[in-house]
Amino acid sequence: MGFFDILKNLFSSRSYSVKATATMVRQKEIPPYQGDYAKTVFLNRYSKSSEVKDNSAYPQYFLYEFGIRDCKEFHTSLVEEGLLSIAPVSEQLKSLKVDELKIILQAIPENASGKKDVLLSRIAAHANHPAVQARISASCYSISEKGSEFLQQNSDYLLLYKHKSWGISKSEFEHCSHGKNTFYDTVWGILNAKLNKAFQKGENGIVYYQIMAELLEEEKKYSRALSVMIRVAHLHLCDISYLQVAIMEYKEHDLSIFRNPDTRQTMEKYWRERMAFRSAIPPKLVQKIREYKEYYSEDMCNEVCCGSHPDSFCTSLQFKQIIRSILDDTYSAPLVEFMLMPQYNAYLKKNGVNL
Numbered sequence: 001m002g003f004f005d006i007l008k009n010l011f012s013s014r015s016y017s018v019k020a021t022a023t024m025v026r027q028k029e030i031p032p033y034q035g036d037y038a039k040t041v042f043l044n045r046y047s048k049s050s051e052v053k054d055n056s057a058y059p060q061y062f063l064y065e066f067g068i069r070d071c072k073e074f075h076t077s078l079v080e081e082g083l084l085s086i087a088p089v090s091e092q093l094k095s096l097k098v099d100e101l102k103i104i105l106q107a108i109p110e111n112a113s114g115k116k117d118v119l120l121s122r123i124a125a126h127a128n129h130p131a132v133q134a135r136i137s138a139s140c141y142s143i144s145e146k147g148s149e150f151l152q153q154n155s156d157y158l159l160l161y162k163h164k165s166w167g168i169s170k171s172e173f174e175h176c177s178h179g180k181n182t183f184y185d186t187v188w189g190i191l192n193a194k195l196n197k198a199f200q201k202g203e204n205g206i207v208y209y210q211i212m213a214e215l216l217e218e219e220k221k222y223s224r225a226l227s228v229m230i231r232v233a234h235l236h237l238c239d240i241s242y243l244q245v246a247i248m249e250y251k252e253h254d255l256s257i258f259r260n261p262d263t264r265q266t267m268e269k270y271w272r273e274r275m276a277f278r279s280a281i282p283p284k285l286v287q288k289i290r291e292y293k294e295y296y297s298e299d300m301c302n303e304v305c306c307g308s309h310p311d312s313f314c315t316s317l318q319f320k321q322i323i324r325s326i327l328d329d330t331y332s333a334p335l336v337e338f339m340l341m342p343q344y345n346a347y348l349k350k351n352g353v354n355l
Helices: 003-011 014-024 035-045 071-080 089-094 098-107 116-124 145-153 155-162 170-177 183-200 206-218 222-238 241-251 261-274 283-291 298-305 316-327 333-350
Strands: 084-086 140-143
Touching (some): 035 071, 035 155, 071 084, 089 116, 140 145, 145 155, 155 170, 155 183, 170 183, 222 283, 222 316, 241 261, 298 316, 316 333
Antiparallel strands (some): 084 140
16 A cells, blocks of 8 residues: 555545445446256245246346346246146145234134144135135245256255355356265365465465355364364464555655654554554354364364464464363453563564554
8 A cells, every 4th residue: 555545545535435436336237147056046935835926026136146137937937847836725825924824714714813833724624615715826836846856956056055155156166066076075175276376375365264164064074163263263363464564564654754743643543553453363253162162172273373474473372272261261352462462562563663
């Protein structure tokens, strides 16, 4: 970040920012139709009793994520293809709300008190009654046997969509799956490749480690998941890459050139915020590590500590103590900051930062 960029960030008005943001808003791009990926997610969404609706009633994500431009027509095509069939009476009734079921029972007439399952069983005994038949639709559809088979064959697409926050695209997944690997093996390979690219760029890859921990946890590989979680905790506490960048930029600017006390004070405040101590383990990660403490081994700490940066302001012994405090439920973020602050400040002073 250049000198004038810093000043711009500090002194630009809110109104200019709002205007700039407004002018940059662009209409979402509609992707090409996503094939079986789109069909699988749509079919799963409407696998239970539901009618074909007007286009305005379908979620927008079918257009902007899957390229389905006419959901009503697409829904109808699934019926024509035999993936959906007319929903059984029992399933249609089950989709009704309790108040709607009570209205049917009152019209029969029949006792309308009780829980939903009780109400459904009473209505089932009068399946041919006009009050029941009036609520049955010939255009209400649910998953067919053929549709269930289709979902089973394309279950990886459902997992891919479920985990879209992992940032793996359909094309990326299909390129690496080869139709042989399991969903999790394919994703693991993709994450490993992304991790290696991050290392080549000098990044720590913490985002990919976090996803790997989630993946292993979902596979019930809890020991390996905990090991990766501890690596993520180590990166949160010990990685100094963000600080090195801030120090490099700080050295490029001479605060003594600011003669106006207010301007200089503002600049010093900016750099203090840039250099602020922010090595902390997120509460959710603390909770997860504690949850799997029965799988803990000190070798997990040894493995991550052996690759620590030589200038890291958290020693191996301190890191082990911190992890132990998490496992013992005595962890305190303020105490961790108090423990590491002297080394943190010494690191800043060693690198010529005096604020």
